[in-house]
Amino acid sequence: MSKASSTFDQKLLTYKQPVSQYLSSIITKEKPQSLYEPMQYVLSGGGKQLRPVLMLLTANAFGGAVERMIPAAGAIEILHNFTLVHDDIMDNDATRRGRPTVHHKWGIDVALLAGDGLVALAYESLARTQTDRLIDVHRMFTECILELCEGQALDKEFEVSEDVSMEAYLEMIRKKTGRLLGLCTEMGCALSGGSKTDMVALRGFGESLGIAFQIQDDLLDITSEEKVLGKDFGSDIKRKKKTFLLIHALEHGTEAQRAEIRKEMQSEQISRDGIYRIRQHFEEIGSIQCALTTVQEYIDTAEAHLDSLHRDISTGDLKNFLRYILKRKF
Amino acid sequence: MSKASSTFDQKLLTYKQPVSQYLSSIITKEKPQSLYEPMQYVLSGGGKQLRPVLMLLTANAFGGAVERMIPAAGAIEILHNFTLVHDDIMDNDATRRGRPTVHHKWGIDVALLAGDGLVALAYESLARTQTDRLIDVHRMFTECILELCEGQALDKEFEVSEDVSMEAYLEMIRKKTGRLLGLCTEMGCALSGGSKTDMVALRGFGESLGIAFQIQDDLLDITSEEKVLGKDFGSDIKRKKKTFLLIHALEHGTEAQRAEIRKEMQSEQISRDGIYRIRQHFEEIGSIQCALTTVQEYIDTAEAHLDSLHRDISTGDLKNFLRYILKRKF
Numbered sequence: 001m002s003k004a005s006s007t008f009d010q011k012l013l014t015y016k017q018p019v020s021q022y023l024s025s026i027i028t029k030e031k032p033q034s035l036y037e038p039m040q041y042v043l044s045g046g047g048k049q050l051r052p053v054l055m056l057l058t059a060n061a062f063g064g065a066v067e068r069m070i071p072a073a074g075a076i077e078i079l080h081n082f083t084l085v086h087d088d089i090m091d092n093d094a095t096r097r098g099r100p101t102v103h104h105k106w107g108i109d110v111a112l113l114a115g116d117g118l119v120a121l122a123y124e125s126l127a128r129t130q131t132d133r134l135i136d137v138h139r140m141f142t143e144c145i146l147e148l149c150e151g152q153a154l155d156k157e158f159e160v161s162e163d164v165s166m167e168a169y170l171e172m173i174r175k176k177t178g179r180l181l182g183l184c185t186e187m188g189c190a191l192s193g194g195s196k197t198d199m200v201a202l203r204g205f206g207e208s209l210g211i212a213f214q215i216q217d218d219l220l221d222i223t224s225e226e227k228v229l230g231k232d233f234g235s236d237i238k239r240k241k242k243t244f245l246l247i248h249a250l251e252h253g254t255e256a257q258r259a260e261i262r263k264e265m266q267s268e269q270i271s272r273d274g275i276y277r278i279r280q281h282f283e284e285i286g287s288i289q290c291a292l293t294t295v296q297e298y299i300d301t302a303e304a305h306l307d308s309l310h311r312d313i314s315t316g317d318l319k320n321f322l323r324y325i326l327k328r329k330f
Numbered sequence: 331m332s333k334a335s336s337t338f339d340q341k342l343l344t345y346k347q348p349v350s351q352y353l354s355s356i357i358t359k360e361k362p363q364s365l366y367e368p369m370q371y372v373l374s375g376g377g378k379q380l381r382p383v384l385m386l387l388t389a390n391a392f393g394g395a396v397e398r399m400i401p402a403a404g405a406i407e408i409l410h411n412f413t414l415v416h417d418d419i420m421d422n423d424a425t426r427r428g429r430p431t432v433h434h435k436w437g438i439d440v441a442l443l444a445g446d447g448l449v450a451l452a453y454e455s456l457a458r459t460q461t462d463r464l465i466d467v468h469r470m471f472t473e474c475i476l477e478l479c480e481g482q483a484l485d486k487e488f489e490v491s492e493d494v495s496m497e498a499y500l501e502m503i504r505k506k507t508g509r510l511l512g513l514c515t516e517m518g519c520a521l522s523g524g525s526k527t528d529m530v531a532l533r534g535f536g537e538s539l540g541i542a543f544q545i546q547d548d549l550l551d552i553t554s555e556e557k558v559l560g561k562d563f564g565s566d567i568k569r570k571k572k573t574f575l576l577i578h579a580l581e582h583g584t585e586a587q588r589a590e591i592r593k594e595m596q597s598e599q600i601s602r603d604g605i606y607r608i609r610q611h612f613e614e615i616g617s618i619q620c621a622l623t624t625v626q627e628y629i630d631t632a633e634a635h636l637d638s639l640h641r642d643i644s645t646g647d648l649k650n651f652l653r654y655i656l657k658r659k660f
Contacts, residue, residue, distance in 0.1 A: 032480055032483035032484050032487055033487075034483045034486060034487050035479055035480055035483035086442055086443070086446060089438075089439075089442060090439040090442060090443070108419075108438070109419075109420040109486060110486075112416055112419060112420060112442060113416070113420070113479055113482055113483055113486075115446075116416060116445075116449070116475070116479050117476065117479040119446070119449060119475075120472055120475035120476045120479060121476065123453070123468070123471075123472040123475075124469075124472050124473070124476065127465070127468060127469050127472060134465055135457070135464055135465065138453070138457060138468060139454075139457050141453075142450055142453040142454050142457060143454070145446070145449075145450035145453075146447065146450045146451065146454065149365055149443055149446050149447040149450060150362055150365055152443055153362035153364045153365035153443055154362050156364060156439060156440075156443075157362055157363075157364050
């Protein structure tokens with residue numbers, strides 16, 4: 001590890017620690033137990049807390065007093081956890097961060113209500129932020145939640161749709177993954193007194209970063225044979241998920257290639273050999289190369305947003321963050 | 331119908347209409363269809379919209395410009411609908427306001443996400459309110475949502491608990507039913523420039539009204555043999571719900587009476603005769619009389635809160651509302 005990246009890792013930890021501490025003590029009530037126990041379970045589940053860290057890095061780049069923004073950073077992490085708890089119900093996922101999901105541990109009713117409690121707690125935490133821009137920040141927060149719901153709705157619609165265009169897919173991942181990262185950077189900028197133009201640029205940076213991250217996630221699922229991010233090799237294919245690669249291949253393959261991919265995907269249980277055959281098609285059609293190129297394009301867009309800012313603003317940490325998030329090898 | 335009550339009915343309609351109109355046009359997007367169609371379905375489902383009307387009546391009593399508060403009143407109704415959609419999932423209810431519930435029509439995943447969308451929409455609507463007290467109102471709103479979650483959690487816990495005290499029951503219905511009515515009156519007061527003391531009194535009025543309403547609902551379920559509120563006679567008993575009457579009877583009955591009630595409640599399917607026998611026990615133990623007395627006590631408390639206000643404030647409409655809500659005959 002280079003010295004620069006080690007220093008940056010240290011910096012991430014410096015931002016993460018107060019948020020973790022804040023989140024571990026935000027719930028002071030114990031009863032009703034069926035509400036607060038699962039909420040506490042979720043908030044003490046660890047995770048890298050990349051979103052609040054990104055918010056604080058942005059706030060710091062604009063010269064804000066980061067220590068006053070912990071409640072806002074916490075609000076973003078709580079919001080993120082709310083979406084995870086509810087998405088896990090919808091996706092019927094059994095584990096998250098190496099532990100049973102809330103609905104798997106306590107049942108759907110408890111998870112549903114714990115999620116509702118978390119969204120209210122997120123707003124409560126947000127309202128604790130000392131800022132004269134609280135109303136603006138509230139509006140950003142709410143607008144983001146609506147778009148996150150839209151993203152999740154599109155994702156679920158795509159699961160049962162035969163015909164998803166690349167344009168629709170990119171819009172879905174912008175809402176589902178990009179939007180929340182865009183909120184982090186937009187809010188960090190707003191809370192440090194950034195201008196409207198700065199906020200637009202920063203939100204663009206966060207969203208592009210999120211889209212690049214998601215496409216890379218699609219790629220890693222099929223290019224890395226090690227277990228990545230707690231996912232098995234080819235898990236997206238096994239779950240018949242519409243990914244960048246599948247959509248590209250079905251848009252650009254020959255009729256024969258498309259028919260073969262569709263046939264493979266129709267098997268009840270897709271074997272490891274089946275996954276290799278599908279990956280072979282993705283390579284031949286150029287889907288993997290196109291995904292790599294597209295990730296790079298979104299990285300370039302993200303950096304261009306930063307470069308559009310006034311040069312007094314120190315964007316070094318944000319560029320480091322971008323590299324840190326996307327450094328995973330294929 | 332007396333002239334006074336007919337005039338009041340007309341007044342309720344005058345407040346209800348702009349809210350209905352507002353709610354029917356608040357959703358402007360059609361896609362993603364799996365998100366916005368069920369949200370629209372819920373908001374166009376009618377209902378008396380008593381909560382926004384109560385907010386506007388309160389605002390008017392404090393001399394506020396009611397026409398500017400429609401978005402806030404709408405926010406309360408949207409919030410109410412969010413809780414209904416999620417509660418219906420947890421309670422596995424198939425119908426609501428004479429129509430299929432969202433999860434019954436579209437499945438749990440869609441209902442879960444539509445509820446999430448509604449809570450965000452409620453905040454969006456709230457943020458449209460023209461007021462210099464937006465931050466305070468936001469805080470009230472959030473605090474209320476957390477308590478509504480607590481109320482629902484307690485209600486679900488009580489379903490599987492053998493031993494629920496009257497104190498715990500009253501706290502549950504305060505949170506589950508009283509709290510939202512308390513938000514209506516507190517917000518109406520706040521938006522019309524009421525003082526902190528006024529807000530406390532108004533919230534007390536709304537909460538007491540809500541508790542009286544819920545105990546009356548428990549009573550009507552077993553005293554009125556006609557179908558009330560879309561519920562069948564004795565439906566609470568059939569569903570083994572902990573009601574005021576059951577809790578009182580199990581706290582105050584003789585050992586023999588308690589054993590008989592428990593035995594009746596244990597039947598897989600409780601017959602009409604079984605319901606009559608349980609009601610007979612409730613009468614003999616004095617549970618029905620106690621419920622009637624308790625409803626009256628909460629009505630008195632509610633009125634006392636109004637009478638504590640400065641006499642310049644015209645509380646006539648709020649007292650009419652109280653009578654209107656509780657006029658149902660036993």
